[in-house]
Amino acid sequence: MNILILSGGSRNKIVEYFKNELKTKGKVFVTDCDVLAPALYKADQYFIVPRIEEDGYIDSIFSICKENVIQAVFSLIDPELNILANNVHDFKNIGTIPVVSSSKVVDICYNKYKMFEFLKSNGFNTISTYINKEQFYLDVELGLISYPVFIKPIHGSASININKVESKEEVELLFSKHDKLIIQEYIQGVEYGADVYIDLISGEPVSIFTKKKIKMRGGETDKSVSIKDKKLFELIWGFVKLAGFKGIIDIDIFEVNDVYYISEVNPRFGGGYPHAYESGVNFPKMLINNLQGNVNKVEIGDYEEGIYMMKYGEVYTGKI
Amino acid sequence: MNILILSGGSRNKIVEYFKNELKTKGKVFVTDCDVLAPALYKADQYFIVPRIEEDGYIDSIFSICKENVIQAVFSLIDPELNILANNVHDFKNIGTIPVVSSSKVVDICYNKYKMFEFLKSNGFNTISTYINKEQFYLDVELGLISYPVFIKPIHGSASININKVESKEEVELLFSKHDKLIIQEYIQGVEYGADVYIDLISGEPVSIFTKKKIKMRGGETDKSVSIKDKKLFELIWGFVKLAGFKGIIDIDIFEVNDVYYISEVNPRFGGGYPHAYESGVNFPKMLINNLQGNVNKVEIGDYEEGIYMMKYGEVYTGKI
16 A cells, blocks of 8 residues: 655655554655655655646646555645645546545635634634725724734745734735735634544544644744643534544644634644654554545544653755 | 753754764763753753753752763853853863853854954954944945845844844834844845864864755754865864864854855854764764863865755654
């Protein structure tokens, strides 16, 4: 059984975990458009491919899948998820399963405003979000929201171009300089992250790992600690079932005054997944089990509380 | 022979390299004020100590040195270097050698404006720097410097609070909000980094490793490639000899139109040192050799060109 990981980047740990799990049963292949992506060199075999927006990109992925008898493919970056979701049929025709949620679900996750609308219309607590600045000004006057607020790109990730804004003048300045912005309530709460595996066969969320974020660095969780809370598990279970995710997802949650607010979903392996894996929550094993035709048993909260994760830098060196 | 590494933080690789080098000949001890510093858990033994500005801090370090028969101590963070340099005598009295440059040299490195004055008065190319905004405005009027410029903290590191500024209004705003700022010429050049070992006995720079920085992330080098250039080695050698550094240092250099500009020095292991080590440039071995009373032979440029370094995230997990 061969697995293909797209846009490996510096996610060496994900490659390593799949190699650990497959051992002699199959190979792990990795692609990236950048020859300096270290995850490439952790793979059993790697391919430098065109950038996702370039001509020939999807055909190069199809070729790799066919030539290497790839049983399952997934991506580690957001803009590639929709491409996988939109080509499910063609992948299946060549015998490869794209591990990704439906394109409808992926679209919602990739757009912070759509996610806000989805959460709100389904009765989940979430963070007030505006795409229309006039509507926002109106709500400021009505006392429904107040400064400071965050202004961020509708498709952003990794805390890039997030501005804490104190006045209408600053809102106007940012909206005049950039397109596709949203205005979001400034919440000061405790941040949590959840790694969830939704069984590809049963469609059930079979594994949930939750952690409190202790320190962030450049939009990534630098230190975190595993926690368990029945209320949080129930919230996540209900949300995941309703939205209809598939495979591996990562959810960001805020907690203020004992209330949880769902903030964002990355419908892929999150950057903090190693915390879950090292705590015994083994998504590669569950995925391989699914690919072998077996349903995973439900193991929600099957890990210890109080396990800390601390990130540090490792290096790959070599000639290329 | 036991080594003590202060403020280990997430510098696990440095701890690992010393353990590799010492093997059964001695132990590596690590301190940090934060129980969530992952380098602690890579050490043979670790100590949680007060923050450097707290009472009892230096005494706690002396106690650790005495009780564990520490032969050499060094720090991985800038604000601690001066403390070591100012207490050289007391450390030596208890049989521990602080591996650090003199307090005069450490002071210059910790202050971007002092470094600018030192470089300029000694005839080195460097980046124009102002501490006085009126002087800067005057030079703008005289056409000696022009916008954009960088405004940054005089003691800053890791690209924190660096602003690219386009107008006098922005300069005024930043100077009204913050103290201890400098204004620096905006240079668009290629960035290089040098790791240098200055023999503790001979005082000679015995090893120089230079790399071109390819990609930065959060003020740290994320990807780089080893290079060799006689002109650059000569510049570094002359600068290091003149300034009188000792032990391990890291230098940032810009190149514009074939001219090198020395920018900053961290008189400690730089964040990018693993690139040098993995390319065979072994400072732990040189330091241990010095501690055993031996002078190191000069090995400048004793590595291969074209070795790439790519950083990725590793995690430590455990209960604490």
